[in-house]
Amino acid sequence: MDSNLLIGATFCFLLGFGYTLLVLRSGRFRQGSANLIAMIGGFLLLSISLSQRGHLEGSCPINSLFDVLVFMSWAIVLLYLLVGPPYHLSLMGAFTAPLVLLILGVAQLAPISRAASAYRHRDPWIEAHASLSLIAYGAFALAGIAGLMYLVQNRQLKRRKGGLLLFNLPPITELGIANARLLWLGFGLLTIGFAAGFISGMPVNTLKFWTSAAIWGIYGAILVLRRIHSLSPRRTAALSVVVFALLLCTLPIIQSLSTPK
Amino acid sequence: MNILCAGINHHLATVDVREKFAVATHELAEVLARIREIDCLAGAVIVSTCNRVEFYAASVCPIRVIDGLLAFLSERTGGTEAPLYMHDSPRSVRHLFRVVSGLDSMVIGETEILGQIKQAYAAATECGATNRHINKLFQNAFHVAKQVRTETQITRGSTSVGSVAVDLAEKIFGGLAGRKVMLLGAGDTSERTARSLVSRGVRTVIVANRTFDRAARLADEIGGMAVHFEHWHTAFEEVDILICSTAATEPIVTVEKIEPLLRHRDGRPLFIIDLAVPRDVEAAVNDLENVYLYDIDSIEQIVQQSLEVRKAEVVRCEQMIDRHVTSFVAWMQSHVEHFS
Numbered sequence: 001m002d003s004n005l006l007i008g009a010t011f012c013f014l015l016g017f018g019y020t021l022l023v024l025r026s027g028r029f030r031q032g033s034a035n036l037i038a039m040i041g042g043f044l045l046l047s048i049s050l051s052q053r054g055h056l057e058g059s060c061p062i063n064s065l066f067d068v069l070v071f072m073s074w075a076i077v078l079l080y081l082l083v084g085p086p087y088h089l090s091l092m093g094a095f096t097a098p099l100v101l102l103i104l105g106v107a108q109l110a111p112i113s114r115a116a117s118a119y120r121h122r123d124p125w126i127e128a129h130a131s132l133s134l135i136a137y138g139a140f141a142l143a144g145i146a147g148l149m150y151l152v153q154n155r156q157l158k159r160r161k162g163g164l165l166l167f168n169l170p171p172i173t174e175l176g177i178a179n180a181r182l183l184w185l186g187f188g189l190l191t192i193g194f195a196a197g198f199i200s201g202m203p204v205n206t207l208k209f210w211t212s213a214a215i216w217g218i219y220g221a222i223l224v225l226r227r228i229h230s231l232s233p234r235r236t237a238a239l240s241v242v243v244f245a246l247l248l249c250t251l252p253i254i255q256s257l258s259t260p261k
Numbered sequence: 262m263n264i265l266c267a268g269i270n271h272h273l274a275t276v277d278v279r280e281k282f283a284v285a286t287h288e289l290a291e292v293l294a295r296i297r298e299i300d301c302l303a304g305a306v307i308v309s310t311c312n313r314v315e316f317y318a319a320s321v322c323p324i325r326v327i328d329g330l331l332a333f334l335s336e337r338t339g340g341t342e343a344p345l346y347m348h349d350s351p352r353s354v355r356h357l358f359r360v361v362s363g364l365d366s367m368v369i370g371e372t373e374i375l376g377q378i379k380q381a382y383a384a385a386t387e388c389g390a391t392n393r394h395i396n397k398l399f400q401n402a403f404h405v406a407k408q409v410r411t412e413t414q415i416t417r418g419s420t421s422v423g424s425v426a427v428d429l430a431e432k433i434f435g436g437l438a439g440r441k442v443m444l445l446g447a448g449d450t451s452e453r454t455a456r457s458l459v460s461r462g463v464r465t466v467i468v469a470n471r472t473f474d475r476a477a478r479l480a481d482e483i484g485g486m487a488v489h490f491e492h493w494h495t496a497f498e499e500v501d502i503l504i505c506s507t508a509a510t511e512p513i514v515t516v517e518k519i520e521p522l523l524r525h526r527d528g529r530p531l532f533i534i535d536l537a538v539p540r541d542v543e544a545a546v547n548d549l550e551n552v553y554l555y556d557i558d559s560i561e562q563i564v565q566q567s568l569e570v571r572k573a574e575v576v577r578c579e580q581m582i583d584r585h586v587t588s589f590v591a592w593m594q595s596h597v598e599h600f601s
Contacts, residue, residue: 157433157553162563167418167428171435173530229527232550 003108005049006070010104012042017097024094024164035093036085042100043077050074060127062134065255069107071131072251073100075138083142083182092170095145103248125200132193133212137247139186140219143179144244147237150175154234176233179240180226187219208257211250218243262303262394262593263323266346266353267330268315271367273344276311281338284309286384292337293390299329304392306385306399308360310377312367317357319394323349351590354398358582361402362409363416370415370571375406394593405585412581415574418567422450423457425563426534426555430458430502433532433553438462443500445469445493445514446507447479450536454504459483467500469493471507494518498525503533505541514542516549523549534560 016038050071053061061067077100084092149169156166169175194216197204222239225231231239269282284292284307296305301322308315320326327347334345348356356365361378363370382399385391391399410416419425430437440463444451447470455466466485469492470476476487488496497503507513514533523531528551535542535556547554 153432157429158547160547160555160559160562162418162566166432169432171432173433174435232528234550 005045005052006104006108009042009045009049010101010108012038012045013097013101013104016042016093017101020094020097024168035097039077039081039093039097043074043081046070046074046077060131062127062130065252066107068134068251068255069103072134072137072141073103073107075135076100076103076141079135079138079142079182079185080145083178092142092145092149095149096142099141099145123200123202125196126202129193129197129200129202132189132196136186136189136193137251139182139189140240140244140247143182143186143240146175146179146182147240150179150233150237151241154237172233176237179233179237180223183219183223183226183236183240187216187223190216190219205257208254211254211257215243215247215250262319262321262597264350264353264357264394264398264593265318265320265323265326265330266315266348266356267318267327267334268308268313269343269345270313270315270365272365273346278341278343279312279314281341282309282314282334282343284314289384290388293385293388295333296330297390299326299333301325302329304385304395305390306382306395308378308381310374313360313365315360317353317395317398319392319398350593351586354589355582355586357398357402358405358585359579361406362578362582363406364409364575364578364582368420369568369575370417371420372410372416375403379403393596397592397596398589401585401589405582408585409578409581413574413577414570415578417570417574418563420564420567420571422536422557422560422564423454425560425567426454426504427457427461429553429555429560429563430532431461433530434501436462439464440501441465441467441499442485442502442504443467443469443493443496444479444485445490445503445505445541446471446537447475448506448536451504451506451534452479452483454534454536455483455485458502463502465499467496469496494522497522501529501532503531504536505533506536507541509537509541510539512541512543514546516543516545519546519552520549523552526551536560 016035019038020035050061053067053070057063060071062071076096080092080096084096150172152165153169153172153175156163156169157172170178194212222231222236222243226233226236269279271279289307289309292307293305296302296307296316296318299318301320302318303321304319306317308317316330318326318330331345359365361375363372363374366374378399382391385395419428427437430440434440437458440458442455442458442463442465444455444466447468455463459466466480466483467488468476468480468485469488469490470479471490473487473489476490479485480487503514505514514535530551530553533542533546533552533554535554538557540556542554542556544554544556546552
């Protein structure tokens with residue numbers, strides 16, 4: 001994967017995030033296209049980079065932890081571009097950029113293997129399983145971001161102090177709806193991804209199976225409880241942040257268990 | 262060519278003086294025609310709002326026009342003594358740019374004045390009372406106002422209880438279309454707040470007041486429905502926004518009373534605006550899930566924040582205006598027009 005493209009993408013996200021922080025601090029934040037342009041620029045660079053890697057490996061570029069992190073960053077930005085601007089979830093880009101920066105930063109700086117494993121996901125069902133699961137992770141990431149924005153907005157409203165952040169964050173009801181919809185989207189994609197994995201008949205490590213099942217079960221439980229109003233929007237938001245943080249921690253384990261020794 | 266401005270405003274005169282100088286819309290054409298008769302006057306615009314009455318004129322001979330204007334005003338107002346101000350360019354130009362940008366308004370940064378001045382200019386143009394310099398002056402003024410509004414924070418935030426309530430409601434619910442409001446007590450401020458919410462799409466207003474007739478009258482005026490005060494909680498389940506302003510000495514809305522009612526709301530948020538002093542709503546209600554309670558102090562604090570932000574922006578606006586004044590004066594000097 002061309003590291004210059006990745007550095008360029010990282011720079012775009014950094015630029016978008018830095019710009020938003022700067023205008024927020026100066027008290028002159030206005031809905032503008034600067035952050036969106038930076039996100040689109042970063043997304044295009046990531047897409048080219050992934051495409052090059054895909055051609056090189058002859059498969060969907062998710063054959064190492066490095067690949068997985070880059071692919072997940074791409075999925076998060078893709079979903080942000082599909083969900084954020086059309087639904088006027090202002091400032092979501094400012095919340096998305098640091099998460100993507102963190103994941104890309106870990107991918108580029110942490111001592112993790114970049115080499116694609118000898119085992120390649122050539123079976124289309126296995127590729128569908130892996131890529132859909134990672135896009136589902138992207139949806140869960142955005143649900144976590146919407147959840148975080150919900151918690152911040154809830155705090156701002158409860159504090160009763162007004163302020164720039166309160167009036168620039170989207171309405172709390174819309175954040176709650178976005179949070180729940182993104183959880184449903186992630187859950188749906190993860191379910192299809194798991195189904196594709198079962199259809200492929202690939203051998204599954206027991207620990208990987210139960211870790212994945214636990215993630216699926218936790219998100220399913222959150223959604224059912226939310227649906228029957230046993231879980232408030234605030235608790236759903238908080239859980240979507242916590243569970244995504246846990247999910248990020250399990251990613252290296254799942255990736256290592258996915259690679260046959 | 263010189264630009265002159267003579268007028269009276271809310272800074273210098275009370276309403277009983279200002280109203281004597283006011284020019285109603287129906288008499289505008291006639292007054293403009295009278296002013297056009299003043300010797301050496303090349304063009305004029307009259308701005309008459311509740312806070313100001315101002316005459317803008319272009320002339321090569323300012324002293325004669327000022328004398329003519331003073332004579333006209335004295336005749337029109339029956340010799341009323343008034344603290345009139347008179348400016349010639351560049352002060353008159355700066356004055357207009359400040360006025361149109363909302364810097365001279367009672368509430369700094371308000372935008373209604375721009376519309377009023379646009380109307381005044383359109384009326385003068387229709388009557389054929391403007392000339393090239395006046396046209397250029399007002400077109401520049403509108404450009405300045407737009408720039409000041411878009412490039413500074415002078416119009417930021419809300420500056421009244423009603424508009425803050427609307428802003429907060431929109432930050433809780435998003436759009437207000439179809440939302441339901443309940444007024445607990447029918448005070449003036451709560452009525453104005455309810456009207457602000459209705460103007461933004463609130464569908465139903467339920468009024469509960471100790472005097473049922475007053476509740477019924479208000480409900481009738483704003484297209485709502487009245488309920489007996491003792492039964493307010495029966496209509497509560499559907500309500501999204503509760504505005505309290507009763508004269509009760511003890512809180513009416515308590516955690517104990519409201520908590521069981523919240524269970525039937527399926528997690529829908531509830532926005533409570535407590536305008537009463539002493540407060541109608543127990544402070545601990547704000548700790549309940551999905552309930553956002555704002556009392557009069559917290560709303561006024563947000564109003565103050567907005568005003569402070571606007572005041573802090575005045576310096577930037579003035580700098581912007583100064584640049585435009587210099588540019589306009591330079592244009593005037595390069596386009597000298599001899600009045601014949």
